[in-house]
Amino acid sequence: MSSVTIKDIAKLAGVSHTTVSRALNDSPLINPETKERIKAIAASMNYTPNYSARSLVLDRSYNLGLFFTTLHTGTSAGFLYEAIKGVNDVIKDGYNLIVRGIDDYKSFHKVNRKNFDGILIMSQSDSDQSFIEYASDKEIPLVVLNRPVEGVQVMNFVPDDQSGAYRLTEYLVQQGHRHIAIIEGKQGFKSTQARREGYCEALHKHGIFVPEAYYVSGNYDLESGHAAMSKLLELPDRPTAVFCCNDDMALGAVKAVTERGLSVPEDISVAGFDDNLFSAFMSPALTTVRRPIEELSRAGAEKLLKFIETKHSEQSLVLFHTELVIRDSVKSI
Amino acid sequence: MSSVTIKDIAKLAGVSHTTVSRALNDSPLINPETKERIKAIAASMNYTPNYSARSLVLDRSYNLGLFFTTLHTGTSAGFLYEAIKGVNDVIKDGYNLIVRGIDDYKSFHKVNRKNFDGILIMSQSDSDQSFIEYASDKEIPLVVLNRPVEGVQVMNFVPDDQSGAYRLTEYLVQQGHRHIAIIEGKQGFKSTQARREGYCEALHKHGIFVPEAYYVSGNYDLESGHAAMSKLLELPDRPTAVFCCNDDMALGAVKAVTERGLSVPEDISVAGFDDNLFSAFMSPALTTVRRPIEELSRAGAEKLLKFIETKHSEQSLVLFHTELVIRDSVKSI
């Protein structure tokens, strides 16, 4: 039927709707006995509050946004999964989590303070800078994950990709590799740049020169890893190790190796980045860098909620440690 | 600053707020010239409507729910990803998509007609039957994906898992296998049952007896596939082929094979189910059954939107064809 309102309850309880509102919100103004009585009646009528009405007067939407740069190419399934899980673990029953790709919005019209109590942006590219600025402009409480953002004052949680890539590359060098290629991430993504820089930094420090042909572009998906590795394998001066900028591409790369009758790591070593759920179960198990996306998402969500409650924020940029995970896909030579 | 309302616009335009409302909603009642003038003013003040107010009076929330049985064990990353992508592709700017695990709700309180214009349930288990009944009871427009649901009148979109499993198993038999084991899905999930039944049906039809030890339980995640295959490999009468009830477990299973120095498919054949994004890139590429989750989600979302618009639904159960995908992980013997 039509839903019951506090006025219906009031009528039945013989009080005003004000008293009902206060009782259900546990106001100290109300006599404990009446309070209990009203709550009982409400339960028996199985009343559920109209959040639209509440939102209107309280100026809160109870909506939280989790936005990705895109839900299409560049965002891996594991990445999405971990982020959603992390955030959903933190938010209580009181909030709705709205998930969307920024590039799915034709206009940002609907994104404003009335509609969102807060926003988490899983930012992967400079391309969403305009969205970040828009949200900041609208004074929506804002947490940006994954990418360090400049120019705008936001709460920022990012994994230290560069030093992760650095340590991984250094590890390859320590295993005796001197011919190390890189399969890069999606063009324009900040993470692509950070990982390449870590890679270059390590090689430069050890005085290793990288020929142009060892830089191969990819876009973070499986196929691009496969295609890139295929190119590398046909090089006259084939590398002994390949750093793939994420695990998806590493899986594709390994495939390219095995389908030529070669093997990892005997004929060529492969390393990845992210430590996806599946990476430990690849054959061979993938050496990679763990990026704590779920923890980072959880921390971001907690911070956002606290900010919404207290309107007070302290720290603005938090770096999350990335960790070298050594498995079996790199050979010592 | 504080946001602008239609009354502010009205004041500036020298008309009543009703006229503004009508103008912005393209009512034919309004003189085209005033309409344009008002729209211009609204844009210049960069007005954005308060959806809470609109929701209150129109009795629509502009929220759509996409609910999973759980976001924890049993839901693979690829599954979540495809579903979200499919639905988000369909819904327009006008709707918010709220993603959540049903088991994350302490109480269903917030789930009601006022808060959700419609709900998609990606149902994986009988355990969410109570949620489905709850939503149906509240008369929320409801689409159930992935699992055929009984007892409740809903719009239902499900992949034909059983016949997929049947065809896959029959294929294994055609390749000469007579010792075929199964690594099962999560206990209590409907898909687990359907796939087992397809498997049994095929073997029974070909008069093949399955020893008790060939039924090994799993829970759809990588580790369980690994553990289950480890058990099978230690059997005195080792199977020649193993049907893993999803691709994640197949990956784990392959791992168990290779880390014993054996190889797929030379020493043992492995098949999966789902056709995850990564399956084509495994080594060897996985023979599996494609389950069109993204298409199915898209179809479900379209149906839901149409129902919300027209309040009219025709067909109630739609079966989606599953397709055998033959790759390299099964040997002919």
Add this chain to the structure above:
DNA sequence: CATAGAAATGCACACGTTAACAATGCTATT
């Protein structure tokens, strides 16, 4: 006993939007 003050409840309005109905001015038809 008078009264100050606390405890409990109600009245009335606000939030921003839509829509039924009323009102106004104008045109065309008789």
Add this chain to the structure above:
DNA sequence: AATAGCATTGTTAACGTGTGCATTTCTATG
């Protein structure tokens, strides 16, 4: 010229909830 009818705009109430202020009742204190 009177009037019916159309085009356009305004008046007012409604959606369900929360809250400042007024009101009532009761208790304790001098």
